[in-house]
């Protein structure tokens with residue numbers, strides 16, 4: 001049985017950034033968001049089931065899922081939302097477990113899931129690792145990142161933060177915490193402004209320390 005570390009954190013906290021640092025140490029990951037998209041990909045049985053239930057307008061001209069319409073359909077309809085969750089959640093869980101089992105050999109593996117705690121996925125993992133930043137940093141980093149593709153407004157980001165578990169609750173459920181508040185100004189140390197290099201290496205050090213701990217824990221299961 002594999003030793004699974006569940007990596008979570010609010011929007012813009014740095015999950016992808018931290019995942020890349022673990023990847024560099026040879027630790028592979030499964031991303032719950034990607035799995036959730038894959039299981040309803042064009043031609044999938046689950047997409048057919050959703051279209052059967054909600055109607056053919058759920059398919060785009062390209063035969064993919066019309067996500068905006070689905071979001072709209074479940075927005076004010078608790079029964080529709082409950083039905084969707086009842087088919088999606090078990091399928092996501094199954095597919096995540098199968099992808100985790102199929103990852104290349106490694107001392108332990110990561111399950112990266114923004115809603116790990118909200119969706120009770122932490123029952124699947126051996127250890128919960130939270131990437132923590134202040135709400136102020138969540139807001140500014142998400143807006144900064146999404147600005148390139150003319151993304152979200154501050155109101156939209158605030159609404160997403162409010163829809164997720166609170167920072168305090170998340171921290172209370174953590175086994176381990178990475179503090180990602182210090183500004184690294186970029187992950188690639190060679191291209192990091194000199195005033196931020198210390199912060200970048202301290203993030204790397206936090207990951208390195210956890211890496212040692214997880215290798216030791218994984219040996220004892």
Ligand code: ATP
Nearest residue numbers: 011012013014015016017141145180182183184185
């Ligand atoms: P989401 O849940 O929205 O997918 P995430 O938790 O994966 O987000 P990232 O995409 O890793 O978060 O980080 C959000 C943004 O903040 C990115 O643009 C990233 O480059 C930047 N970032 C992450 N960590 C830091 C840091 N310590 N200092 C400065 N910028 C950072």
